[in-house]
Amino acid sequence: MQTHTYPSKLLERAVEELAKLPGIGNRTALRLALHLLRQPQADVEQFLTAIGEMKTNIHFCSVCHNISDTDICSICSSPSRDKTTICVVETIKDVMSIENTMQYKGVYHVLGGVINPMEGIGPNDLTINSLVERLSTSEVNEVIMALSATTEGDTTNFFIYKKIKNFPVMVTTLARGVAFGNELEYTDEVTLGRALLNRVRFDNSFSVE
Amino acid sequence: MQTHTYPSKLLERAVEELAKLPGIGNRTALRLALHLLRQPQADVEQFLTAIGEMKTNIHFCSVCHNISDTDICSICSSPSRDKTTICVVETIKDVMSIENTMQYKGVYHVLGGVINPMEGIGPNDLTINSLVERLSTSEVNEVIMALSATTEGDTTNFFIYKKIKNFPVMVTTLARGVAFGNELEYTDEVTLGRALLNRVRFDNSFSVE
Incomplete structure (x- = not known):
């Protein structure tokens, strides 16, 4: 659909912004904008407030870097979780996926990605130093590396392994099969x-x- | 994905709101929310402002009911458009589709839908009375019915035809083929x-x- 026919600058700008979202093209963005236009004002305000408050007020756990409403997340602060086992993951989504298996009772460490020189992500862009600090300040028996089964994931695994191999912890990785x-x-x-x-x-x- | 594992109430609420959009499920909503969380604060504010301003400030043209930034839309106020030919369409999207053909030089009338008793949409929910008023107050030679080729579209065509057949206008419909x-x-x-x-x-x- 050509863009020069938008009947309104306001609509056009909203469509442009919606089309910046991943997986949303111009056509879908237009559909979403027209949908929002048809909704009651109060519903749209609620929509905008929910996103705005999430963006402004959300915390990242100061221990594991997971998303949290408080300074320390519910997993890190739960007395029933085993603090001596740390599962290292790339993103918040991975935490949710592992939590959904209900097989894991330890805590997490969210790296924020993997080392990827092609995309300009180096070790210092990740929370690797914070992981090393956790190992040196608290009692940890096992670090489970749960990164993607890709070259970048393997590189990151190896980099972290070298950094932490002198600590008295067992480093394991997810079974591949x-x-x-x-x-x-x-x-x-x-x-x-x-x-x-x-x-x-x-x-x-x-x-x- | 189960919902009981969202690590944050704020995230959960944003995901819920995003999942209300048409064609956006829980998984996509989560992806969008996490994407917004990763964006700079200024970008997210720009996103929210664009949608908020569209919702609050957009006008509907008082003549043809198309979306507009002003009281009368750019098509209705353009001196180069033929005001004696009115094309009756269901939605704003249809106006954009017909404008994209670049074949039409007349003006529009946006009904806001078609008569659909199953969805509780009667003639009074549409801008049919406003169309009748346009015909009685301005000089119109032709009304082009450009509604969906469905039973509901045909019903609406017939209803409008009965309402306007006593005016000295030619009523035409899109070619079907x-x-x-x-x-x-x-x-x-x-x-x-x-x-x-x-x-x-x-x-x-x-x-x-």
Whole structure:
């Protein structure tokens, strides 16, 4: 759709802003703007207030860098979580994904991404120093590296491992293998090769369930 | 994704509001919220201001009910548009679609929808009375009905036709036929039947181009 036919500058500007959101093109942005125009004023105000308050008032946990409404997040401040196990993840979304498995009772450390020279993300853009500080100031037995199974994730794993290997902690990484429900025929050879190398005793394979 | 694991009430509320937008589910809403959290404060403020100002300050043209930044829209106030031809459309989007064809030099009348008893939309919810008033107060030669080719569109066409048939105007409707680029094999029989009935002389068929 050409843009020179917007009947209103105000509409055009709102569409431009909405189209900056990831995955939202000009057509969808127009649909969203017209939808908002049709809603009652109070509903739109509530929409804008919710986003504005989130942006202005949200905290990042000073311990694990997860999103939080308070200075220390609900996971870090919970007495039922095991503070001696830290799971290192890239983003807040990963925390939510792992929490949804209900398999993990330790705490987290949100890096804010992985080392990616192509996108100009170096170690100092991540919360690696803060992780090192956590290890030196509190008692930690295990650090679980739960980063993406990509070259960037592997690089970051290795970088962090070098930084923390002198602490008395066990460093582990997520099991890599055939995903639940996947057929072997459609599993890529790297995954299949690793799954074969890291095979487990059949009677152990039930331990997670 | 389960919702009980949002690490922040503020985030949860923003996600809820974003998920109210048409075509945006919980997962996408979360992605958008986290994207906004990563943007600089000034950018998010600009985003919120653009939407807020659109909602608060936008006008609807008092003549044709199109969106406008002024009391009378740029089409209705343009001296180069033919005020004696009114094209009746459902929504603002339809105005933009027809403007994009660059084939139309008349003015518009935005109904705000079609008569749809199932959704509780009656004639009084549309700007039909305003159209009748336009016909009685200004000189109009032709009313082009450009509504959806659906039962609701046809019902609305007929309702409006009955209301305005005593005015000295020609009432026309968009040509229905095989869409440009469509193969006959995949054209539905109603469309094909009408296209056959309303066939035009071959030398006339170039007149639009």
